[in-house]
Amino acid sequence: MNKEKEFLSGNEAVAAAVALARPEVIAVYPITPQTTIVEKLAEWVANGKIQTQYLNMESEHSALSAVMGASAMGVRTFTSTSSQGLLYMSECLHYAAGGRFPIVMVNANRAVALPWSIFGDQRDSISQLESGWIQLYAENAQEALDLTLQSFAIAEHPEVMLPVMLNVDGFSLTHTYEPVHVPLAEKVNQFLPPYAPTFRMDLEHPLSLGFSAGPRDNTAFKIKQHRAQLNAEKVLEQVDRKYGEIIGRSYGGAVESYYTEDAERTIVTLGSISGLVRDVVDTLRAAGEKVGLLRLRSLRPFPAARIREALAATSRIGVLEKNVSAGYEGTVATHVRGALQTLQGRQPQVRSFTGGLSGRDISAKDIREIYADLQSDTQSTENEVHWVDPGVIYES
Template identity: 40%
Template sequence: MGRRIGLMGDEAVAYAVKQCDVGLVSAYPITPQTIMVERISEYVANGEIDTEFVCVESEHSALSVCVGASLSGLRVFTATASQGLALMHEVLYAASGLRCPIVMAVANRALSAPLNIHCDHSDMMGSRDCGWVQVFAENVQEAYDWVIQAFKIAEHPDVQLPTVVNLDGFTLTHCMEDVEVLEDEDVKKFLPPRKPIYWVDPKQPMTFGAWAMPNYYYKFKLQQQEAIMRSLRVVKEVGEEFGKLTGRRYDTLYGYGLEDAEVAVLSMGSTSGTIRYTARRLRESDGLKVGALKLWLFRPFPEEDLVSALEKVKVLIVLDRALSPGAVFGPLGSDIASLMVKHGLDFKLLNYTYGLGGDEVTPEMAEKLFKLGLKVAEGAKPPSLTGYVREVV
C-alpha cells in the first residue's frame, strides 16, 4: 500500500511520471500545465530520474520530439493545455496513425479568443477525433492513478495507441489534495518496461511514416479503429488490476444511485464530484431518486457500459463543458443521442453546456438541474432541451 502526501494536480501527474520509468519527456510550458514540466525538470536536474527532458520551442515540436522518441522504442510523456493542444493538432493524428503509445496529460483550459486560462473542455473536444484513448480525471488522486494506468493501456500489445489523461485546469491542476501514492517498486511491478513491436533501429532498416494510396489508406485507419475498440477491454482489465493493487478500482465509468435513479446527470472531470455530492445529499436528506454518472473513458466511448448504467433512467441530463457552435447538441450530448438511436434507448435527454472558461460550477446549480430533471420525469416540459446551464436553471 501507498503513502499519503499532499499534491496539487500538476504535481501528482509529475510524481506519477517520475515513478513510471519514462525515457523521455518533451514539453512546452503553458498555464495551467506548467507545474508538471517544472517538477519534472527538477527531478531531472536533481538526478532523481534519468529521463531525457527535451524542453522545446513549441507544443508542435514537443509532440514531434515525443513521436521521434516513441518510434525509437522509449516510454514517452508530454503535457499541455488549451492552445498547446490546438497547436499539436496535426501531430496528434500522426502519433496515433504511427501507433506511438505516448502518454499526455492535458490540463483542460478554454481556447482563445478571448484569452482565458481557466477550465473548460474545449481543448480536448476540439481534438476528440485524433485517435487517442481519452480519459478524464475527477480529482487529483484520479489524475495520478490514470497517468500510471495510461502507460499500461497505451503500450498494451493489443492497443499501441497514444493516451491522454485530462484533468481540469486549476480546479485540479492547482488544488492540493491528499493523495495516496504507490511505492516505486509497486509501480515498477504494475508497469514493466515497454516492449515496442517495431522501432527505429539502425540494425534493421525499416521505413516509418510511408504514405498510403487510397487502396491502403482506409485499411490503416480501420486497423487503428480496431485497436481503439480493443482498448475498451484493456482499460477495464488495467482498471481491475490497478484496483487489486491499490483498492481504487477503475473502469470506463462510475455510477452513483443508478440502481433506482429516475434522473441522472452525466458529466466528466471535476464537476462529477460536485454532481455526485449533490445527488447523495438529495437522496439522503430528501429521498429523491437521483443519480450521478461520471464518464472516465471518453474515447473509445463505452457504449455497452453506458447502456447498462442508464437502464433505469427516465431523464438524463448530459453536461458538456465545451460548446459545439452551431451543432444540435454538445460533443458529449451528441454521443449520447447517437447511443440512444443506435441502442434504441428510451429516456428524455437534456443536454446543457456549463462552466465555459472557468465559469463556476456549484452544488446549487447541480441541485437545480436535478430538480428540473425530476419535474421533467413527472411530465413537465423543460424550458429547453439544450442551452447554457446558467440560463436554463
C-alpha cells in the first residue's frame, strides 16, 4: 500500500485511502457500484492488513445509524453507498448532519429507480443536497483517493464537525483503472492525525445527544449547522493546501477554473465528465474559441462567490450535469443561476444541460454540440432543459 504508484480503480483508490485514514469503525452494506470499496476493505481486515471494527449491517439505514453511534463515542468512522442505498439512508443523512457527526461516506453515484438502473448518474446525491452533508465530487481515481483523505480532515475540523459525502461517478470512475499515487502512511499520519473530538460520550462526563429542540431553540441549532457548512468552504481550501504541502497534490479548493479568465462561453460541470470537457476545451481553444471549464468540486458548501469570480468574463454558461429536477431544470444549473444573481451590472445567460443519465455516454461530440448551442443566439425558453443525446423517445 505504501508503494508510490499503483494501477487502481476508483473504488480501490478510495479503499486505499480509507485504510490510510485508519477509521476505528467501518459499517457496510452492499450495493453496486460501491461494493468493491468495502470488499477490498473486508479483504484487508480478514488478512490483518488493517485493524478496524468492520460491521456487516442489515441495511444502509443501519450502516449509517451504526457509524452515528460510533461517531458519538468519538471514533473515526467510514461507510459507503450508492443510489437506492443513499435514499434508504435519507433519514439518517439529516440525522448525522444535525447531530454534527463527522462521518465520511463515499457515494458511488448511480441512477435512481424507477426505471431501475445500476449505471451512473448524479440524481442520487443531488436529491440529498438539503440533508446538511458536505458534498464533494471527484473527477478521477487520484482525486477520489486524495479527497477521501481530505474528507476526514474537513469533517473532523473543529469549525466544521459535519459529515462528508464524497461522490464518485459510478463505473466511469469507480470501476475504471488508472495509475494512482498512493501516499506513504507516515505522510498521511502527518496530514491526518488521530481524531480528537471536543465532545464525545464519555464515562466521566456523560452526555445526552440526539435530543429534541422545540420552537424556542431549534433555529439556533440550524444556524450553527449552516455556519459550519459555510466554514467548510474555507476549511476545505486550508485542508487542500496542507495536503499539497505534505503529500504533494492540491486542487485549489471548491472549484477548478480552466481557461475561464477570458472565456466568453463556459461549461460548468462536476465529476468524471470534467476530463473530457477539458479535452474539448483544449481543442476549441486551439481553434481560437474563447471557451472555459469550471469544475465544481463541492456542491455543499456551494461556492457561490468563487463561481461569480470565475464566471466574471463569461456571457453564456452551459451547466452540464447528470441530473434533472423534473418540472424545472438541472439542479446544479439552478444553483449556478442563483449564484450569478448578485453580479453587478450584467446577467450572463445560464443554460441547463442534462446528460449521462443511467450511464448514457457523453461523447466529445456531445460536448462540442453544447458549445455550439452556447454560440447560438437563439433564446431558449427560460429553464428549458437541453437534453444531451437523449436517445429515442417512444411516444405511446
